[in-house]
Amino acid sequence: MIDLNLLQHAVMDSRDGISIAVAGEVDTPLIFVNPAFERMTGYSYDEAVGRNCRFLQQGYVDPDQREAMRAAVAKGEGFSEVLPNYRKDGTLFWNELSVSPIHDEHGTVTHYIGFQKDVTQRVLLDEKLRARNRDLESAKRALEELVTLDALTGVYNRRHFDSRMGTLWKISARTAESMAIFFIDIDHFKAYNDHFGHQKGDEALIDVAQTLAESFQRGSDFLARYGGEEFVVVACGMDRQPAGYFADELCRRIRDLGIPNPDSPSGRLTISVGYTVVIPQPGMEANAAVKRADEALFAAKHAGRNCAQSAPAPTPSVTVREKRVQKTSSGS
Numbered sequence: 001m002i003d004l005n006l007l008q009h010a011v012m013d014s015r016d017g018i019s020i021a022v023a024g025e026v027d028t029p030l031i032f033v034n035p036a037f038e039r040m041t042g043y044s045y046d047e048a049v050g051r052n053c054r055f056l057q058q059g060y061v062d063p064d065q066r067e068a069m070r071a072a073v074a075k076g077e078g079f080s081e082v083l084p085n086y087r088k089d090g091t092l093f094w095n096e097l098s099v100s101p102i103h104d105e106h107g108t109v110t111h112y113i114g115f116q117k118d119v120t121q122r123v124l125l126d127e128k129l130r131a132r133n134r135d136l137e138s139a140k141r142a143l144e145e146l147v148t149l150d151a152l153t154g155v156y157n158r159r160h161f162d163s164r165m166g167t168l169w170k171i172s173a174r175t176a177e178s179m180a181i182f183f184i185d186i187d188h189f190k191a192y193n194d195h196f197g198h199q200k201g202d203e204a205l206i207d208v209a210q211t212l213a214e215s216f217q218r219g220s221d222f223l224a225r226y227g228g229e230e231f232v233v234v235a236c237g238m239d240r241q242p243a244g245y246f247a248d249e250l251c252r253r254i255r256d257l258g259i260p261n262p263d264s265p266s267g268r269l270t271i272s273v274g275y276t277v278v279i280p281q282p283g284m285e286a287n288a289a290v291k292r293a294d295e296a297l298f299a300a301k302h303a304g305r306n307c308a309q310s311a312p313a314p315t316p317s318v319t320v321r322e323k324r325v326q327k328t329s330s331g332s
Ligand SMILES: Nc1nc2c(ncn2[C@@H]2O[C@H](COP(=O)(O)OP(=O)(O)OP(=O)(O)O)[C@@H](O)[C@H]2O)c(=O)[nH]1
Pocket: 152, 185, 186, 187, 188, 189, 190, 191, 193, 197, 198, 199, 200, 201, 202, 205, 227, 228, 229, 301, 305
């Protein structure tokens, strides 16, 4: 058995605080604290002994921690928690408290021994790192917005459309779902700008973008500003009939905003819409479908504006392999 004298010196010379509390007495009072406990807390032996160790928390105990500590004690087990404690002079320090039950020869818990370690530096450093991570996260989000969103209207920008279109195309190809692509262009917008000025033109662009965004609210709908006064919408899972309805509805909604455009024949700000509906297939390019919708927009402009026109889906191009098969079967 180890020399008890040595054990006593070890406890008294320990750099970490050591305390002993009595189990089974009201409020589990401390009956011993070592010099390191006194140095760490600023409380002398006489001031600490007789009190429950929670006096160091000055009233506040995190409910989850309290529950965890109570549950461990009820089961006769130890626990380890990092607690905000206060020194006698009122300053905060973080106490990594590790408590173990001491049993008598019958297995009854008679005392608890507590080891206190001042981990303030570590906790503050962790907090600093967490704060820095939070800053980095919000900077990353801001950067992502900058890269993907159009600064004026807040909808996605052309760059993001170009990269997202490929993904949406592949998803629709896999699920064999139809995809409606709409090209939307404000009519006589130059005249609007000339009449009201660029600032008002910007405001009108925002109103149009908002109305379009409100019109397409399904998670799979994708709206982007394609450039200038032109927008593009991709609605996955939308068939030809609802696409036609939607295209007309968009024209109506923008017209009903009632934004005056005195130099346009209708006297109001209107849009033209071109759309195509396509089920992506092998040999069919996303760009070809986008081009079709753009051609339909051109047709809508040609048809007098303030209207929607559709274009047929592109036909899959014959692949090199298919050409070879055709050649072989025709014997040429
Ligand atoms: N205020 C504002 N105007 C813009 C912006 N981007 C493009 N425009 C203007 O949009 C106008 C587009 O003019 P055009 O391409 O001639 O088309 P339009 O006058 O709408 O005629 P149609 O499309 O044929 O009906 C130009 O005057 C551009 O300056 C923008 O961010 N803000």
